[in-house]
Amino acid sequence: MSARLIDGKATAARVLAEVAGDVAALKARGIEPALAVVLVGSDPASQVYVRNKVLRAGEVGIRSLEYRLGAEASAAEVLEVVEGLNADASVHGILVQLPLPAHISETQVLQAIDPAKDVDGFHSENVGGLSQGRPVLTPCTPAGCMRLLRDTLGDLAGKHAVVVGRSNIVGKPMAALLLAADCSVTVLHSRSVKPQRLCGQADIVVAAVGRPRMIDADWIKPGAVVIDVGINRIEDDGRSRLVGDVDSDAVQPVASAITPVPGGVGPMTIAMLMHNTVTAARQQHSPSAQE
Numbered sequence: 001m002s003a004r005l006i007d008g009k010a011t012a013a014r015v016l017a018e019v020a021g022d023v024a025a026l027k028a029r030g031i032e033p034a035l036a037v038v039l040v041g042s043d044p045a046s047q048v049y050v051r052n053k054v055l056r057a058g059e060v061g062i063r064s065l066e067y068r069l070g071a072e073a074s075a076a077e078v079l080e081v082v083e084g085l086n087a088d089a090s091v092h093g094i095l096v097q098l099p100l101p102a103h104i105s106e107t108q109v110l111q112a113i114d115p116a117k118d119v120d121g122f123h124s125e126n127v128g129g130l131s132q133g134r135p136v137l138t139p140c141t142p143a144g145c146m147r148l149l150r151d152t153l154g155d156l157a158g159k160h161a162v163v164v165g166r167s168n169i170v171g172k173p174m175a176a177l178l179l180a181a182d183c184s185v186t187v188l189h190s191r192s193v194k195p196q197r198l199c200g201q202a203d204i205v206v207a208a209v210g211r212p213r214m215i216d217a218d219w220i221k222p223g224a225v226v227i228d229v230g231i232n233r234i235e236d237d238g239r240s241r242l243v244g245d246v247d248s249d250a251v252q253p254v255a256s257a258i259t260p261v262p263g264g265v266g267p268m269t270i271a272m273l274m275h276n277t278v279t280a281a282r283q284q285h286s287p288s289a290q291e
């Protein structure tokens, strides 16, 4: 068997086309969806991501605003930017690019974002709502993974899903979404005992550990669907290139389908950010919206 490659770029293009239609419908009602991206410091990878987000927003008709602060900016300065954006009714989505410099508490900044504008879904109000099964703004990377899984497998009920990694931005919300889709869910992490054996029982594997090519064929049940969230830059023969958390060459003969890196989950993350921005704009202008 050789795994089918799950084309995240093509699926992201379909999501973005839907979003562009939703944006046009909102504009016809006089609402221009707007996304603010806040970048603190000059991490080169973060700069690339922020640029890609701004480009995608423009393509679907979302207005974007960029706020750049120096690496030495204080927490108070970042909070002031966030509070200004909270108060600005023309801004519907706020994303503070992570990681923040070490001297700034990420939790404090994320909790300062108005939950209605929290297009990353990282505020505890949205984290709690996801856990309760309320229709809240949902973290973009796990939401993108769910879309790829549904397109590949259809109904996910009863599938055994193994999530490798327990971060707040991917592993934990991913487990919550899989559970909401009626999967049986196992979360593995750095203290798990015999993780290969547990992972080898999975119909669905979501790898989000941030270790290049950690998951090899020994971890994968024949026919499993593998979602590789990792984006690791490595030196290979003196050249820099991107690899996932999955050893794709080793796993492809075993899995039934796998996402490539690049071109898998990454483009979906950005597409779901645009989707969340439109959802946030629509909700802020719905009759039931507070204030």
Ligand SMILES: Nc1nc(=O)c2c([nH]1)NC[C@@H]1CN(c3ccc(C(=O)N[C@@H](CCC(=O)O)C(=O)O)cc3)C=[N+]21
Pocket: 048, 049, 052, 095, 096, 097, 098, 099, 120, 140, 141, 231, 242, 261, 262, 263, 264, 265, 266, 267, 268, 269, 270
């Ligand atoms: N508040 C916040 N929200 C985020 O969503 C967030 C963040 N902070 N900090 C950094 C990570 C990383 N991230 C990516 C998004 C798209 C690609 C992406 O499109 N990747 C391309 C390749 C890009 C390349 O060549 O480097 C691909 O996989 O095909 C990658 C990574 C969002 N993040």
